[in-house]
Amino acid sequence: MYNYIQHYINGQWVDSTGNETIDVINPATEEKIGEISSGTKEDLDKAVQAARDAFPAFSQTTKEERADLLDRIADEYEKRKDQFIEVIMAELGSPVTFTTNVQYQMGLNHFRTAAKLVRDFDFTENRENSFIQKDAIGVAGLITPWNFPTNQASTKLASAFAAGSTVVLKPSTETPFAAVLLKEVFEAAGVPKGVFNLVNGTGSTIGNGISSHPDIDFVSFTGSGGVGTKIMENAAQDIKKVSLELGGKSPIVVLDDADVDYAAKTAISHIAGNTGQVCTAGTRALVPESMHDDFIQAIKNHISEYPVGDPKDESTFTGPQVSEDQWKTVQDYIQKGIDSNATLVTGGTGKPEGLETGYYSKLTVFTNVKPEDTIAQEEIFGPVLSVITYNDLDEAIEIANGTIYGLAGYVVGNDPEALTKTAKSLRSGRIVVNNEQADFTAPFGGFDQSGIGREWGDYGIEEFLEPKTIVGLP
Numbered sequence: 346m347y348n349y350i351q352h353y354i355n356g357q358w359v360d361s362t363g364n365e366t367i368d369v370i371n372p373a374t375e376e377k378i379g380e381i382s383s384g385t386k387e388d389l390d391k392a393v394q395a396a397r398d399a400f401p402a403f404s405q406t407t408k409e410e411r412a413d414l415l416d417r418i419a420d421e422y423e424k425r426k427d428q429f430i431e432v433i434m435a436e437l438g439s440p441v442t443f444t445t446n447v448q449y450q451m452g453l454n455h456f457r458t459a460a461k462l463v464r465d466f467d468f469t470e471n472r473e474n475s476f477i478q479k480d481a482i483g484v485a486g487l488i489t490p491w492n493f494p495t496n497q498a499s500t501k502l503a504s505a506f507a508a509g510s511t512v513v514l515k516p517s518t519e520t521p522f523a524a525v526l527l528k529e530v531f532e533a534a535g536v537p538k539g540v541f542n543l544v545n546g547t548g549s550t551i552g553n554g555i556s557s558h559p560d561i562d563f564v565s566f567t568g569s570g571g572v573g574t575k576i577m578e579n580a581a582q583d584i585k586k587v588s589l590e591l592g593g594k595s596p597i598v599v600l601d602d603a604d605v606d607y608a609a610k611t612a613i614s615h616i617a618g619n620t621g622q623v624c625t626a627g628t629r630a631l632v633p634e635s636m637h638d639d640f641i642q643a644i645k646n647h648i649s650e651y652p653v654g655d656p657k658d659e660s661t662f663t664g665p666q667v668s669e670d671q672w673k674t675v676q677d678y679i680q681k682g683i684d685s686n687a688t689l690v691t692g693g694t695g696k697p698e699g700l701e702t703g704y705y706s707k708l709t710v711f712t713n714v715k716p717e718d719t720i721a722q723e724e725i726f727g728p729v730l731s732v733i734t735y736n737d738l739d740e741a742i743e744i745a746n747g748t749i750y751g752l753a754g755y756v757v758g759n760d761p762e763a764l765t766k767t768a769k770s771l772r773s774g775r776i777v778v779n780n781e782q783a784d785f786t787a788p789f790g791g792f793d794q795s796g797i798g799r800e801w802g803d804y805g806i807e808e809f810l811e812p813k814t815i816v817g818l819p
């Protein structure tokens with residue numbers, strides 16, 4: 346059992362002022378694995394005060410000191426590899442192979458990258474008659490979702506520490522325990538008291554409390570669009586800066602010269618990875634009309650190479666949805682697809698055979714989906730792919746850009762000119778050509794309703810800074 350019924354404030358565990366707790370469930374077994382405090386407004390106030398008090402000293406540290414701190418954090422994170430993997434598997438149901446290669450690794454990459462970038466980061470600049478100095482923004486409130494428990498928190502924390510900001514973190518109540526391990530990492534690495542504070546609790550109390558707190562200067566949020574709107578509304582009351590990393594409905598544009606097996610496997614891996622619970626997942630495959638039948642055949646041929654099952658099994662590619670609620674949402678969307686004019690290729694409602702316990706969905710592919718259909722427009726956050734056909738590249742680009750989102754886009758094919766034209770025409774924050782691996786120094790974030798601001802690398806650090814112009818400096 347993981348029981349953390351206290352909050353981490355000013356360098357120590359502190360009793361919650363409330364006595365309500367929240368159960369945390371392993372979605373693969375449906376069993377309770379522990380509990381956390383449901384924090385109160387008073388708990389949050391104490392944490393914000395601690396972060397406020399720690400800010401003057403921490404913001405005056407040198408960038409070299411903060412780079413060294415980030416390297417020590419990365420070292421301590423690496424020492425706890427097995428614990429991170431165990432915890433993320435238990436709270437999220439994330440399969441061991443994915444947890445090791447992606448979940449664990451991404452969190453680490455953000456600390457290492459920030460350490461490297463901040464050494465060369467220019468916090469000052471001379472212009473014509475001005476001196477520009479970038480100051481840490483102050484106290485940041487960090488609110489994170491459950492789908493990448495260390496990655497989402499680490500990108501925010503690495504940027505905040507690099508900039509010299511102090512923080513209060515509220516992780517998702519679904520997956521709160523990875524943040525406890527981060528607290529152990531920070532303690533061992535020597536993060537000064539009050540720089541990192543952890544308050545557990547619900548979005549309605551602690552999340553709302555953060556976005557409306559007068560002593561918080563910046564809210565960095567990752568999660569759903571609806572909550573993003575509420576955060577902006579609250580933050581607007583005292584002109585608090587916000588950064589929002591929200592949802593997506595990203596297209597995979599398959600060019601007419603693409604290898605059809607490669608394209609189909611790319612599309613399956615997008616809905617199967619992390620059980621489709623990825624904001625950047627490519628969930629709309631746009632396929633040339635002439636390739637359609639071969640593409641669907643290739644999907645049928647390869648889908649069994651992505652087994653759904655027990656997260657502890659190394660051959661498992663896809664685990665359960667994070668919770669019963671998410672499972673029901675995914676099931677509803679699959680039913681909507683069945684009820685539409687789309688054609689079910691594989692999968693469907695219900696649990697896969699032999700997986701009656703655990704919130705498992707079937708990998709589900711629909712074809713003959715119209716660009717305007719609900720399953721092609723709304724984020725499902727589950728293993729559901731919509732195949733849409735197109736006649737020429739301009740039409741493909743129009744369909745690709747035809748949602749309220751703009752988080753990511755994918756292009757698969759060979760002709761350099763078509764790849765370039767497509768990649769440059771997609772209105773999204775991150776475009777990936779032929780499954781190229783991620784660049785952790787490059788900005789991450791969304792156009793349109795996928796968000797505001799950027800994370801990762803130096804762009805992420807900039808979010809935690811305020812540029813100050815001084816003219817007439819003697």
Ligand code: NAP
Pocket residue numbers: 488489490491492493515516517518519546547548549551552553556567568569570572573575576589590591592593623624724726752795796
């Ligand atoms: P969510 O419901 O928006 O929750 C995200 C976080 O916000 C949780 O910690 C939640 O607390 C908290 N929260 C809930 N209501 C709040 C409020 N009124 N004020 C402040 N905070 C509040 O999202 P989710 O279900 O955890 O995650 C799935 C969504 O996140 C998807 O839409 C996905 O696309 C998006 N996402 C985006 C990115 C990205 O980088 N762009 C990455 C991952 C996920 P609780 O603990 O009470 O739930």
Ligand code: MG
Pocket residue numbers: 369370371372436437519520667668
């Ligand atoms: Mg859970």
